Amino acid sequence: MDTMRERFASVTSHLLDDDPRLAVVLADIGVDGFTGAARRHPDRVVNVGIREQLLIGVGSGLALTGLRPIMHTFASFLVERPFEQVKLDFGHQGVGGVLVSAGGSYDWPSGGYTHMSPGDIALLDTLDGWTVHVPGHPDEAETLLRQAAAAGDDKVYVRLSVQVNQAPRAVDGVRFQRLREGRRGVVVAVGPMLDNVLAATEGLDVGVLYATTVRPFDGAALRAATGAADAADVVIVEPCLAGTSTRFANDALADRPHRVLGLGVGRRELRRYGQLDEHLAAHGLDPHGLRERIVGFLPSGS
């Protein structure tokens, strides 16, 4: 199976052939995947060098002329470093584009904290109008990338990761999917967290929702799932900063008593290298850590 990033390069290269409105902007990261596309479309595959403010500014400039830019680099250099460009050059200028990140929270743990971006979605949540996709499988990434490319002048963020689930799900780019029914509460698994959530809740009487498009947040699905449970007790398990989506769940359940536990990546810098699994465990996002906290939070079964 190819990685999400490899799928991004191959799918986007084909999209460039078909849609003259699309353009890709890179900043030396991910250039190899676009070698062929750059040869075929030298004016619509632009590598600005190691210049991330320019990466976003150029994307916006392309959009001002009517093109649909797709900008790509690691999340820390795509969202965090040029954040004011994202805020102003897209939001304030009133143009659209697609940000496609790699690296996520700790895809390259041995690269250390400089290449970790658990806060990317939380940062985008300070802005208006960004659609956020968090695929959990390369096939889902392809579906969501195609939707993002075709989404008119929408502002779309696609968070790619090397952390993947075993099997793809049929995602629609809008709704959460109800995978399990249960009475003790509802667990929302975001993107790559699904397999660990399914393992952690095995045998528990809890509902499981699968979320790959988290902004807009599918509050209706959450309300329906909690309505089927005994109480509106919700656990959200995200591959990004813990609590990123908590307030959206609170807003969705504002008219009823509810409790929300937000699980995800901790704020504290671990200063550890190693492997992805070790970081998942350190943040309590492995099946064991998740089960312990989910069971501790939900009312005990009768």
Next chain:
Amino acid sequence: MTQTTHDKPPRTTPAAGTDTTTTTGAGFAQLPGLMSLMTGDEKHGPAATSTLDALWVLYDRVLRVSPERAADPERDRFLLSKGHGPMAYYAVLAAKGFFPVDWLPGFGSYDSPLGHHPDRLLVPGAEIGSGSLGHGLPLAVGTALGLRAQGRTDPAVWVLIGDAELDEGSNHEALAYAGAAGLDRLHTLVIDNSSATHGWRGGIAARFETAGWSVATVDGRDHRALYEAFTAPHPGRPHAVVARVEPKGA
């Protein structure tokens, strides 16, 4: 540095190929009167008047833009990056008929589209919103690339920055890339009123030249010199015009 100030526009006829825009009939001599209609941003008065002559020459004789062509994809683009003190910009846009002169007195008020920094969604004729320094040149690079990618090789892209704005590192990302990419439809107008806190040792022009740009440095109050610098050929290279005006606070 000797500066000459022209009270009137030079009596030269527009060069062949330049459009005559639809105007209110107002000329350069009327601009100070239009600017005086806008009050409340006196702090940025020097910033506003520093750009006045260069803006007028561009809009009067160089840019192929007009209210009728505001949505024409083949129009020239002018991006005001230095959004501080936009009074001269608003006066020129009003004089050229982009919006009514009677918008000017509302400058900065809640119901006015004319803020102390321009917003492209509110100001007819404004290609970008600005105010945060260092955004315009990267946007202009992207605009030049976008036009080229669509086969629109005719429109010129202009961006106005200040010498102090050049402090922002984002400009240096953009000017280095633009020179390397040979974006010959890109033009940067640097209004130099010596306001950069640490100055530019070796000169502003040298930054652009080293990066592969064509550069002209002129008296920013001399309309004829500005026009000649604006229209100088620069095949294969982006072009910068450094327009020097009185030092801020002088």
